[in-house]
Amino acid sequence: MASNERPMISYSCYYSRSREGEQFVPEHVFSYQISGKFTVSDGERINVFNEGDFRFFRRNNLIKYIKEPPVGGGEFKSVSVYLDQETLRNFSMQQGYKPSAHRQTDAIVKLKPHVLYKSFMDSLAPYQGEGAENNPQLQQLKVNEAILILLQTQPQLADILFDFSDPGKIDLESFMEKNFHFNVQMKRFAYLTGRSLATFKRDFEKIFNTSPGQWLLHRRLQEAFYQIKEKGRSASEVYMDVGFEDLSHFSFAFKNKFGLSPSKI
Structure with a gap:
């Protein structure tokens, strides 16, 4: 900045x-x-x-x-x-x-x-x-x-x-798997993978067959389910770690996907 x-x-x-x-x-x-x-x-x-x-x-x-x-x-x-x-x-x-x-x-x-x-x-x-x-x-x-x-x-x-270069174009799939839990704007993901926002979205849909927003929601909920069920963590411990800003929004999205609230898993 x-x-x-x-x-x-x-x-x-x-x-x-x-x-x-x-x-x-x-x-x-x-x-x-x-x-x-x-x-x-x-x-x-x-x-x-x-x-x-x-x-x-x-x-x-x-x-x-x-x-x-x-x-x-x-x-x-x-x-x-x-x-x-x-x-x-x-x-x-x-x-x-x-x-x-x-x-x-x-x-x-x-x-x-x-x-x-x-x-x-x-x-x-x-x-x-x-x-x-x-x-x-x-x-x-x-x-x-x-x-x-x-x-x-x-x-x-x-x-x-004194390296003033912008990030170069990198492998999108491996980057997203590593960084999906960071809750930052889509333009940040695009920039860090060496792409314009439009190119990022186009490349993303070619690789994942869905939009970035839908994939991120699914991947974050998938990780949350694993952390709660297999690691015994609570929703309040997990939601920020997987990329949600708000606990109530996380709980709503979790129940909508899995049919149960996080506390029932």
Whole structure:
């Protein structure tokens, strides 16, 4: 997401357990866990970040996450720096970095602690809360500083940071089987498979012999049935995991398909 659409530096604070569901990550993110626990999944593996951990999210990925305050009370708190494409393009031209060819890497990278990371994140304190420093030029300087620090400590990230290509056309069937449980807009699925929305729908119907919407509903309910019947999970535990936003809508769709409410399975 471009820097004019969201703050370049963002603090997240919660006093209660917060299950956020799904999110599309449109830009690279450099983040620090100040307190509490952050559990995040990219659909293949689960990563857990505790107080003092640093992480890097690669753009153009889907994630699910849970934010939990410290055990015994306190506040979940993290700070994130968004490395938008415009900033990275300008940086690459000014510093002589050439755009990289696309390289497949992990969506979530746990960064080893480093004194530069900690001192940088501590320097962001003025950007937190009411009366925070919101001067765009100062924020831009901090984002550039974050890029310099990442390149100094993790030189291999240059291949990721300066890859400005869009996702290439990939196998649609395997992608959807892996990512059906992410509740994002259809245009996101299309983009991540390297297709326009129209081409995505056309290719989808050729492969699955049904529309994306119908297939997603069927596949999500199928997975929910398995989780409830075979794994003994409840509807309230399952519905978000399989891609539904609302428990009542899930229960209605489940009963409509299987003839029984989830609690009767």
